[in-house]
Amino acid sequence: MLTLALVCSLCLGYEVQCIEEEDGQCIRCPRGYFVNQRLNACVWSRTSEPPIICPDGYFLDSGLCTQCHSSCETCAGSAGPEGCTLCARGYYPTVLEASGLCIPCSTSHGAVAGIPGCTHCARDGDSLYCFERRTMKSNAAAVRKAFLISLVVLVLALFSSLILVFAGGSKVKHRQRRLPLRYVARHKMV
Known part of the structure; x- marks a missing residue:
């Protein structure tokens, strides 16, 4: 029964690295752990609290x-x-x-x-x-935004010019050239 508990301890991650080895065999473990000869590893001692293993961070x-x-x-x-x-x-x-x-x-x-x-x-x-x-990301976004604004301004300017040309062209009155009175008096037809 004790062996099963030791194997379960290993499965739960309650094993730690040996403090001291001799000829490839673990001979000393940190406090609260003991050497399991069969597994050649340090495992949690049932007489101490299980170790608290904190996650990364x-x-x-x-x-x-x-x-x-x-x-x-x-x-x-x-x-x-x-x-x-x-x-x-x-x-x-x-x-x-x-x-x-x-x-x-x-x-x-x-x-x-x-x-x-x-x-x-x-x-x-x-x-x-x-x-x-x-x-890099914000510069690309700024370039896209500036391009779109320039495009909108260009389109608005083009439409404004076209409206002025067509609307203003119908209001332009063609004036007849009036000749000065001196000119008319000299060339009067008889």
Whole structure:
């Protein structure tokens, strides 16, 4: 019966990595776990509480899963921005080693220059690469909007010109040229 409980513990994810191995065999486990020789793994001890395993984006704090800072994809031991073990999308780590602090892609930090409008980036040394920018989408929308407005203005101007030509043309009166009186008096017919 005890073996079945150990197998079920493994199925539930209550196994952890060995702290110490010798000749490929696990010989020491973290507190609350014991070595199962048959499985060569550390499994939860029935005499202790089952371990609390927090999902990504949370960390264990006083027996409760607490949400990581919004700049963290995963974190360990801190709800602040300096507790990140993996940066969330839109952030990059301050240094190549895991320092725990994640900076927004659009913000400069140290030797790394931020990229304005960048919403997804990756860091390689002192270089930052942007995979997705917010400005690309808004620029395309602005160009489309400006084109449509220009097209509407052009069509309105064309129709206004046509209306003026046709409506104004019927009101134009052709005047007969009047000759000055001197001219008429000299050339009077007898």
